[in-house]
Amino acid sequence: MITPPTRRKRATIHDVAIEAGVSRGTVSRVVNGERYVSLEAREAIESAIKKVGYVPNTAARNLVMQRTQAIGFIVHEPHSLFVDDPNIGNILLGANETLSEADYQLVCLVVDSERDTDRITRYLSGGFVDGVIMVSARENDPITRVIERLSLPATFVGHPPDLHELPFVGIDNRAAAAGITRELVQAGRQRIGMIAAALDRDSGSDRLAGFRDALGERFDEHRVVDVPLYSFRDGFDGMTELLEREPLIDGVFAASDAVAAGALDALRSAGRRVPQDVSVVGFDDSAWALRCHPPLTTVHQPAAAVGRRAAEVMLAQLRGEAVEIDGALVPTSIVRRSSV
Amino acid sequence: MITPPTRRKRATIHDVAIEAGVSRGTVSRVVNGERYVSLEAREAIESAIKKVGYVPNTAARNLVMQRTQAIGFIVHEPHSLFVDDPNIGNILLGANETLSEADYQLVCLVVDSERDTDRITRYLSGGFVDGVIMVSARENDPITRVIERLSLPATFVGHPPDLHELPFVGIDNRAAAAGITRELVQAGRQRIGMIAAALDRDSGSDRLAGFRDALGERFDEHRVVDVPLYSFRDGFDGMTELLEREPLIDGVFAASDAVAAGALDALRSAGRRVPQDVSVVGFDDSAWALRCHPPLTTVHQPAAAVGRRAAEVMLAQLRGEAVEIDGALVPTSIVRRSSV
DNA sequence: TTGTAAGCGTTATCAT
DNA sequence: ATGATAACGCTTACAA
Numbered sequence A, B: 001m002i003t004p005p006t007r008r009k010r011a012t013i014h015d016v017a018i019e020a021g022v023s024r025g026t027v028s029r030v031v032n033g034e035r036y037v038s039l040e041a042r043e044a045i046e047s048a049i050k051k052v053g054y055v056p057n058t059a060a061r062n063l064v065m066q067r068t069q070a071i072g073f074i075v076h077e078p079h080s081l082f083v084d085d086p087n088i089g090n091i092l093l094g095a096n097e098t099l100s101e102a103d104y105q106l107v108c109l110v111v112d113s114e115r116d117t118d119r120i121t122r123y124l125s126g127g128f129v130d131g132v133i134m135v136s137a138r139e140n141d142p143i144t145r146v147i148e149r150l151s152l153p154a155t156f157v158g159h160p161p162d163l164h165e166l167p168f169v170g171i172d173n174r175a176a177a178a179g180i181t182r183e184l185v186q187a188g189r190q191r192i193g194m195i196a197a198a199l200d201r202d203s204g205s206d207r208l209a210g211f212r213d214a215l216g217e218r219f220d221e222h223r224v225v226d227v228p229l230y231s232f233r234d235g236f237d238g239m240t241e242l243l244e245r246e247p248l249i250d251g252v253f254a255a256s257d258a259v260a261a262g263a264l265d266a267l268r269s270a271g272r273r274v275p276q277d278v279s280v281v282g283f284d285d286s287a288w289a290l291r292c293h294p295p296l297t298t299v300h301q302p303a304a305a306v307g308r309r310a311a312e313v314m315l316a317q318l319r320g321e322a323v324e325i326d327g328a329l330v331p332t333s334i335v336r337r338s339s340v
Numbered sequence C: 001t002t003g004t005a006a007g008c009g010t011t012a013t014c015a016t
Numbered sequence D: 001a002t003g004a005t006a007a008c009g010c011t012t013a014c015a016a
Helices: A013-020 A024-031 A039-052 A058-065 A079-084 A086-101 A114-125 A142-150 A173-186 A202-218 A232-245 A257-269 A287-291 A303-318 B013-020 B024-031 B039-052 B058-065 B079-084 B086-101 B114-125 B142-150 B173-186 B202-218 B232-245 B257-269 B287-291 B303-318
Strands: A070-076 A105-111 A131-135 A154-157 A168-171 A192-197 A224-227 A251-254 A279-281 A298-300 A333-335 B070-076 B105-111 B131-135 B154-157 B192-197 B224-227 B251-254 B279-281 B298-300 B333-335
Touching (some): A013 A039, A086 A303, A086 B114, A105 A114, A105 B086, A105 B114, A114 B086, A173 A192, A173 A251, A173 A279, A173 A298, A173 A333, A192 A232, A202 A224, A224 A232, A257 A287, B013 B039, B024 B039, B070 B086, B114 B142, B173 B192, B173 B333, B192 B202, B192 B232, B232 B257, B251 B257
Parallel strands (some): A070 A105, A154 A168, A192 A224, B070 B105, B192 B224, B251 B279
Antiparallel strands (some): A298 A333
């Protein structure tokens, strides 16, 4: 049992000034490392600071400076995805890296309920952050509206369709999907299907579009099943359905590695061998890809690089530079393993 | 290309007051929903607020109120773990849920480099948050010191050895480890080993202690290998070494599911069958557990509940209530699947 | 019920 | 080089 934390009153610049026998202005100058302070004063102040245990109050500083040196990183995802999707973590880490170098604090805000939306709105309005990086906004997202209303500097990862004038970064899902689909074609597969997922977001619909692009004439709507989430479970279910619709299927593009992993399980249950009977490819090159049997041929998505890029675009805006709305598509690559 | 975001000057209470023809005090009362405002004034103010697009400036409010309604959630982990470990995400979600109900904003801060440590220190000192929930502090963690120095209300998840008077929540790793080890014993395994991980943190060393407890006389130091991280890779390597040391091993307790998954792979490579030749158990009941072949018998760790509990302890402190230092061990359970 | 005014802890512009 | 002093936008006694 511990007693309620005694929150000792914090020392202010005023206290330091008195202790050191100078004015508050001089203390402020020392604290902010400005020139034009006598060695004498500086030393007196520094020891005073130590003595009274002074730490600057950022709320006050923010108030007068009108900035916070903090950037919000908003994750608007259903539970399962935040936990499952390694990309988000890597984007976060990448963004943090770049922001950190520029001496900005990244604060990650997760939106998980109706309540959260309201609170985040207040948080953003309240001037806690100088800008936001928004991951996986949905179409018609209330938070997007707030950002617009506040004209808060923002960078989106991915581009929901109703993102009019706001800059975004991301990968070219469509081209990458076409590329990975061609792996199936080049392997000589004849009846190629797709487990499409998350069609309500750009990444999902773009991947489907890319699949279609690659197949051209040979595209067959009957061979694509769509599932709500990029999840293992949905992959399993999707594959099961695909198998029902087209038992002779011999190639499948799963919209993500997690989906592919589920598909692999379903295929195994149905007695199909991979890659002998059917080839499967994924998307993301996440931890799933290596863990599967056989390991997946997939699209490598440089999540950390995307995060860094998002941070750079953010910083550019903060510096008042003009930025390309979509000048930041990060290139992907294909990694070939044994599932084709 | 978009032009630099024109940050239009934000309306203040003052503007609203003028627009509505009342004093700032009255506006403030309306904004904070206090009583004793005439209907007339209230209506005038509300429409004025709408008209000028007023949103309160939280920095100013914080300054005068000396609180922020925000709680920091500090993740101090090496890269790989943050991305790999589903527990952290679930703890975060659980904490957010409880905090959200109490109208607190959870802000997640990731510490990933030396620089970050300094910046977080400033951030915490700066009064951006009213308290912190600290996940996976290390022994002798500089951030722990800062928290102590500021006497900032805090709750730790897990308890690094040098956490003297600060409250923590968590699971009873030692008892749980003993329990899961007994599954191996009860299955009649004779040569039981352990892949211990992360011995520099309490969870790691407690799990080892529990293993030892369960085995008693039969504990054999030779059969435990220790690896640095709770990772798939380390699990693979650890199992490989264990096999070298003790080829006839027939039961292994892996310190986490990720480690167990790696171990399973190594076992497969070595031509051992699970569970016929060797039983393996994990810890966490994470997504790994189900994904393994065979699925893992493991300790179910209620991560979201831990997060909620941490948040409750935090809120209690904020209310000035006395809290038990370790009054919050969340119970675990064993989930039996087919790896034993 | 409403207005007035004194802070909250900084930074920044002046003189000096 | 340093000290006053005026903001910054808000809450909150206290008066009216």
